[in-house]
Amino acid sequence: MFGGLAMSPRAARLWISSPPLVYLLVFFAIPALIMVLASFRYAGELGGLAPLVGSGDPDELAGLTLENYQRFFGDSIYLELFLKSFLYASTTTVLCLVLAYPLALTIARSHAKWRDLLVLLVILPFWSNFLIRVYAWMIILGPQSAFTRVFNGALGLAGIEPVALLFSPVAVVIGLVYVHLPFMVLPLYANLEKHDPSLLDAAQDLGAGAWQRFWRVTFPLSLPGVYAGAALVFIPALGIFAIPDILGGTDGLLVGNVIKQQFLDARDWPFGSVLSIVLTVLAVLFAGMAAWVARGQRL
Amino acid sequence: MRRRPWLVWTAGVLTYLFLYVPLIIVVVYSFNDSRLNAEWVGFTTHWYGELLRDEQMIEAAWNSLLIGVVASAVSTVLGTMAGYAIYRFRLRLLPILVVMPIAIPEILMGVSLLIFFVMLNLTLGLVSIILSHIAFCVGFVAIVVRSRLSGMDESLIEAARDLGATPVQAFRLVTLPLIMPGIVAGALMAFTLSIDDFVITFFTAGVDSVTLPLQIYSMIKIAVTPEVNAVSTLLMLLTLVLIVIATRLAPGSFRGK
Numbered sequence A: 001m002f003g004g005l006a007m008s009p010r011a012a013r014l015w016i017s018s019p020p021l022v023y024l025l026v027f028f029a030i031p032a033l034i035m036v037l038a039s040f041r042y043a044g045e046l047g048g049l050a051p052l053v054g055s056g057d058p059d060e061l062a063g064l065t066l067e068n069y070q071r072f073f074g075d076s077i078y079l080e081l082f083l084k085s086f087l088y089a090s091t092t093t094v095l096c097l098v099l100a101y102p103l104a105l106t107i108a109r110s111h112a113k114w115r116d117l118l119v120l121l122v123i124l125p126f127w128s129n130f131l132i133r134v135y136a137w138m139i140i141l142g143p144q145s146a147f148t149r150v151f152n153g154a155l156g157l158a159g160i161e162p163v164a165l166l167f168s169p170v171a172v173v174i175g176l177v178y179v180h181l182p183f184m185v186l187p188l189y190a191n192l193e194k195h196d197p198s199l200l201d202a203a204q205d206l207g208a209g210a211w212q213r214f215w216r217v218t219f220p221l222s223l224p225g226v227y228a229g230a231a232l233v234f235i236p237a238l239g240i241f242a243i244p245d246i247l248g249g250t251d252g253l254l255v256g257n258v259i260k261q262q263f264l265d266a267r268d269w270p271f272g273s274v275l276s277i278v279l280t281v282l283a284v285l286f287a288g289m290a291a292w293v294a295r296g297q298r299l
Numbered sequence B: 001m002r003r004r005p006w007l008v009w010t011a012g013v014l015t016y017l018f019l020y021v022p023l024i025i026v027v028v029y030s031f032n033d034s035r036l037n038a039e040w041v042g043f044t045t046h047w048y049g050e051l052l053r054d055e056q057m058i059e060a061a062w063n064s065l066l067i068g069v070v071a072s073a074v075s076t077v078l079g080t081m082a083g084y085a086i087y088r089f090r091l092r093l094l095p096i097l098v099v100m101p102i103a104i105p106e107i108l109m110g111v112s113l114l115i116f117f118v119m120l121n122l123t124l125g126l127v128s129i130i131l132s133h134i135a136f137c138v139g140f141v142a143i144v145v146r147s148r149l150s151g152m153d154e155s156l157i158e159a160a161r162d163l164g165a166t167p168v169q170a171f172r173l174v175t176l177p178l179i180m181p182g183i184v185a186g187a188l189m190a191f192t193l194s195i196d197d198f199v200i201t202f203f204t205a206g207v208d209s210v211t212l213p214l215q216i217y218s219m220i221k222i223a224v225t226p227e228v229n230a231v232s233t234l235l236m237l238l239t240l241v242l243i244v245i246a247t248r249l250a251p252g253s254f255r256g257k
Helices: A009-038 A067-074 A076-108 A112-127 A130-141 A146-157 A169-192 A197-205 A210-239 A242-247 A255-265 A269-298 B006-029 B046-053 B055-088 B093-103 B106-119 B126-150 B154-162 B167-196 B199-204 B212-222 B226-249
Strands: none
Touching: A009 A269, A009 B055, A009 B093, A009 B106, A009 B126, A067 A076, A067 A269, A076 A112, A076 A169, A076 A210, A076 A255, A076 A269, A076 B006, A112 A169, A112 B006, A112 B226, A130 A146, A130 A169, A130 A242, A130 B006, A130 B212, A130 B226, A169 A210, A169 A242, A169 B006, A197 A210, A210 A255, A210 A269, A210 B106, A242 A255, A242 B212, A255 A269, A255 B106, A269 B106, B006 B226, B046 B055, B046 B226, B055 B093, B055 B126, B055 B167, B055 B212, B093 B126, B106 B126, B106 B199, B126 B167, B126 B199, B154 B167, B167 B226, B199 B212, B212 B226
């Protein structure tokens, strides 16, 4: 009965694409646009947002303002905050690349029947809850843990005072690297796996050593994978708030933490929106840059 | 001959250890007869018993389950439609809207939904969490379904049409059964994402509703006991089972989160 219903291609297209389109417009695009609007508003007396149209009371702040943006660009604290987040995210990206490359290479050059399993082993920990993975480092870096005692013992032998590992920038970077590592391994592996091994044979025949073969053949060919991985690590790392919140000290606040504070503690939504928008602009910029550079590589 | 310089190989193995040792420590300490996660004292299942007596934890688990089931059901339907639409028709807006929630930092979606729900005067709670979870799960389902569709032999549809099937019949009798493993994998993926989500839930939950990740977060922030290890171990076990099923159904669907 239903099967006999004739539907024009146009109608089919409309009926099939509209429900997800409408849902994502309502629950993703519109909230994002409202956030843009919120960044030009005043904060409400009790937090949140002031009414757009005032009740007529001259003391009341209504309408639109550039004040929040002036506050952001007028105080170097916020630019420094973004710079600090940028630094953490870049350090994380570089460390992820250094750790992920040998792993991706090992997988790509292992026997074909093992590759799927080895890739699955990279993905599995990444599907366990994010908080659990951060919590694991709380245990490892905690003041009484075996790791911390051995580490400080080694420092003691070198004549260095013991240090607290947990609640430090080092802990935050370790957490960031741990959580984001698979994002780097997977695109790198996807790229390395496609390399033609005869290129390396040719390089070897022409007299290139292992080191030269890597830097002059494998690495340049893998650059699109490096850029994809870097974007996949850098962008989420830039906005993260839970890792510094759990593993970092009081001075380890990043952009994500300040956004969280503005929305939930200070309840200054317009300013929180400004920070979020700057973060979005940066994220989109970096994603675009990575795509652009990667495309240039392919030509 | 395969090149496998021992240096690269050792580094690769060490990286696997780096990935797994922390999680193994969490599991091992969940059976440790000590309040401190510092050294091994003796074997106990005490913390699992503690978990079952923890009423707030039980409530959080039920909430997470309810949210996960509803959010994955709705996002599977919407995501399948989106995946099919993107595969079949030339669309401009939908492919962007499907990928955007995945591409931007999660916190942005969390705060924009918070503003949105408060503006609508919707009380933050289970409903707002479910609506938010659907919004970020749709894209993942769409991507899995789409990739399943692009692996499908298009001539089967043509054959069905030549034999007199209407487009709807061809979809229901040929396409749908063929992409079913992708849809089920997408549903499991959505359920896993929902039950694990912390950031977006954190902003859209309000004060009264608690989910497992929110409960774990407040325990980590306030007082760490091996009860956290116990609930973490159970949650990891659940995720593991779901992923193994999904990878069997649609190999490759869990390649990226």
